[in-house]
Amino acid sequence: MNEFTFKDVLQVLVVLVNNKLLIIFVTLAGLFLGLLYSASRDPAEYEYSATSTLSVVFGQNLGQITGSTVISNYSEIATSNLVGEYAAELLPGEGLTVEQIQRMVRVSSGNNSFVFKITARNASPRTAILVANAVAESFVAKASVITGSNTIQVLDPAESADVIIAGSMIDIRLIAPAAAFVFICAVLIVTEIANGRVRSVWQCVDDERELLALVPKVKDR
8 A cells, every 4th residue: 555645735725625515514514503592501601790899008108018928818808708708798688608709709919919809700790799899898898807908999990890701612612513614624634545446547656556557637617
């Protein structure tokens, strides 16, 4: 069996070009199915994000603050059970557990290490806002007790939520047409490789096997 050569690669490319309409059709079909699947999913899979911004050095001269103020220290407090339990108490009518609140919340720093952001994500924009503010209030209360100061204050409570499309929905819209494109190309390529009986003339020039016949290519009129 002859090895796969550069001429074979060119022949495969010719096959793909000749079947470009089929490839485009199958790819568009994959895109349509991906969009159809995304549209049929529960709207709850759309998430909302709400952020409450805090200052960890409120009322202090920043020039007197040393580099020892590390935001990660506050992250552990904000995501602790202590803060989560108090946040749940602040939202008695929501029926949220500490574990649920902790899964919703993410913490990050602002442009500098003195600004702290608490972000909550949920399928309900209202719940995202309530949780972000409850955790921020709980964090201020508990951190003030732990640090023995009132330098941690809420600067901007969450007032609105931004819509976030769940990552899986974006993935399916990209993966479906890509998978369809790869699939149809793979089928055409495998079929071409497996079909070694009919070859182009220029492929037969260096072929050591006996040439039995040439089949002319005739276009339909």
